[in-house]
Amino acid sequence: MKLLEKIKNDIVESHVWKSIFRHGYEDTPRNRVMMVTSNVFLHLHPAKVRRHAIRMRFTWCMGGLTFFMFLITAVTGVYLMFYYRPVAEYAYADMKYLEFDMPFGMLMRNMHRWAAHAMIVFVWLHMFRVFLTGSYKPPREFNWIVGVLLLVLTLLLSFTGYLLPWDQLAIWAVTVGSNMARATPLLGYEGPFAEFVGANPIYDARAFLFGGGEIGPHTLLRFYILHCIFIPLVASILMIVHFWRIRRDGFSGPSL
Amino acid sequence: MAEAAPEKKLPVDDKIHTWPHLVRMEFLVALFVFVALILWALMVDAPLEEPANPTRTPNPSKAPWYFLGLQEMLVYFDPWHAGVVLPSLIIVGLMVIPYIDINPKGNGYYCFKERKYEILTFILGFHILWIVTIIIGTFFRGPGWNLFWPWQRWDPHKVVALTNVDLPYYFGFRHYWAAAAFGTFAVLAYFVVVIAGFYWWVVRVKGKDFMERWGMVRFTITAVLLALMLSLPAKMFLRLVFNVKYILVTPWLNI
Numbered sequence: 463m464k465l466l467e468k469i470k471n472d473i474v475e476s477h478v479w480k481s482i483f484r485h486g487y488e489d490t491p492r493n494r495v496m497m498v499t500s501n502v503f504l505h506l507h508p509a510k511v512r513r514h515a516i517r518m519r520f521t522w523c524m525g526g527l528t529f530f531m532f533l534i535t536a537v538t539g540v541y542l543m544f545y546y547r548p549v550a551e552y553a554y555a556d557m558k559y560l561e562f563d564m565p566f567g568m569l570m571r572n573m574h575r576w577a578a579h580a581m582i583v584f585v586w587l588h589m590f591r592v593f594l595t596g597s598y599k600p601p602r603e604f605n606w607i608v609g610v611l612l613l614v615l616t617l618l619l620s621f622t623g624y625l626l627p628w629d630q631l632a633i634w635a636v637t638v639g640s641n642m643a644r645a646t647p648l649l650g651y652e653g654p655f656a657e658f659v660g661a662n663p664i665y666d667a668r669a670f671l672f673g674g675g676e677i678g679p680h681t682l683l684r685f686y687i688l689h690c691i692f693i694p695l696v697a698s699i700l701m702i703v704h705f706w707r708i709r710r711d712g713f714s715g716p717s718l
Numbered sequence: 719m720a721e722a723a724p725e726k727k728l729p730v731d732d733k734i735h736t737w738p739h740l741v742r743m744e745f746l747v748a749l750f751v752f753v754a755l756i757l758w759a760l761m762v763d764a765p766l767e768e769p770a771n772p773t774r775t776p777n778p779s780k781a782p783w784y785f786l787g788l789q790e791m792l793v794y795f796d797p798w799h800a801g802v803v804l805p806s807l808i809i810v811g812l813m814v815i816p817y818i819d820i821n822p823k824g825n826g827y828y829c830f831k832e833r834k835y836e837i838l839t840f841i842l843g844f845h846i847l848w849i850v851t852i853i854i855g856t857f858f859r860g861p862g863w864n865l866f867w868p869w870q871r872w873d874p875h876k877v878v879a880l881t882n883v884d885l886p887y888y889f890g891f892r893h894y895w896a897a898a899a900f901g902t903f904a905v906l907a908y909f910v911v912v913i914a915g916f917y918w919w920v921v922r923v924k925g926k927d928f929m930e931r932w933g934m935v936r937f938t939i940t941a942v943l944l945a946l947m948l949s950l951p952a953k954m955f956l957r958l959v960f961n962v963k964y965i966l967v968t969p970w971l972n973i
């Protein structure tokens with residue numbers, strides 16, 4: 463034991479260790495606060511939280527898990543991006559290559575897909591929990607709006623990713639899911655009053671979404687960029703706002 | 719009446735340190751879910767079908783499962799309404815919740831009694847109209863978007879008689895403009911009845927001074943959104959029981 467203690471002290475008091483961790487950890491109230499406030503990731507949390515708010519029965523952990531699923535899809539998604547080309551000629555072949563040739567390719571793809579589905583379920587449950595506890599009530603009204611936007615973005619993230627495997631399931635699910643856009647009033651060529659605006663099959667709301675009159679290679683590239691860059695960026699910005707406001711307003715709970 | 723709720727005794731300062739209490743829990747929950755996800759991903763492969771072929775439409779073509787509620791709505795309303803207007807209104811309707819709900823009670827704890835109508839409305843909109851339609855769309859719809867029980871074979875040649883008729887036709891309006899006028903009347907009457915009924919209900923159950931505090935703007939937004947939400951089960955009922963196709967038929971749009 464003596465030896466272990468000595469080794470530990472040698473490490474903890476070394477120049478390198480001190481340069482990284484700055485101060486030792488004594489379990490004092492001050493240090494508990496410092497652990498949160500002096501860590502760039504943890505300081506998203508308030509230093510102290512209401513006791514009841516972190517009970518499993520109360521929070522269900524669904525908001526945090528939604529974010530965790532986002533992180534998993536981001537990490538596995540980067541791995542998939544190394545091997546996938548969003549070009550109609552290559553996309554499907556790259557999927558096969560990824561599944562059968564790449565180390566852990568199938569596992570990464572499975573995790574990416576199931577985490578995306580789980581993210582949707584978790585975000586719905588999170589919304590349900592926040593509704594049940596009335597946590598959208600003042601002063602948290604605006605954060606609920608940000609949350610609704612994040613819910614929509616979660617669905618869009620999953621939807622744009624659905625096209626990328628470029629198999630039958632992908633293009634037909636996206637075709638069915640996007641066909642409604644052509645029925646947009648005024649802006650879709652099959653929608654009411656479209657003739658007054660002059661919308662036509664290659665120049666309407668769905669064509670804007672597809673990058674052309676039909677689903678095709680241009681759609682693949684468009685959805686790829688939306689899926690990998692645009693929506694994650696917007697969602698990240700909204701997440702920053704969402705988390706920051708939770709930190710400012712505190713976790714909801716009955717008034718003392 | 720709400721005063722009767724038992725007062726929970728809370729200590730003056732019930733705060734605890736985020737580190738280690740919250741961080742520990744987050745770590746453990748994340749670890750547990752991570753392991754579960756890896757096991758799931760090891761056991762169940764993500765689907766990959768044959769290469770995309772724009773000339774071969776599968777029957778049925780289904781949207782991703784989380785949009786099947788919207789696809790199911792297409793049975794009852796035209797795409798401009800079921801696919802564009804209603805989804806937009808769902809998003810807007812969710813966003814206005816904090817502003818139309820002025821009940822200060824039930825903030826930060828579970829309580830059904832203090833806000834039962836709010837919770838019941840949410841359960842109707844979310845669990846029944848959203849989740850149940852997804853379940854129907856996922857498990858009960860086969861080729862031609864016809865209804866099949868899960869144990870039935872998906873018969874692509876299943877013959878379903880097209881017996882739906884428009885509502886004005888039921889009431890004997892065969893002339894074009896008379897039918898459109900009747901349809902307009904029916905749609906307007908629906909909104910008037912629901913909104914007036916809601917007003918009557920609020921004044922009766924919640925009281926006059928609640929109505930005053932609530933204000934006309936909040937009431938109108940809530941009533942219109944409620945009428946639109948209820949229009950889905952209303953139309954489903956008319957379709958499934960009376961085979962009504964459209965209520966309003968015009969050259970530009972049908973409802």
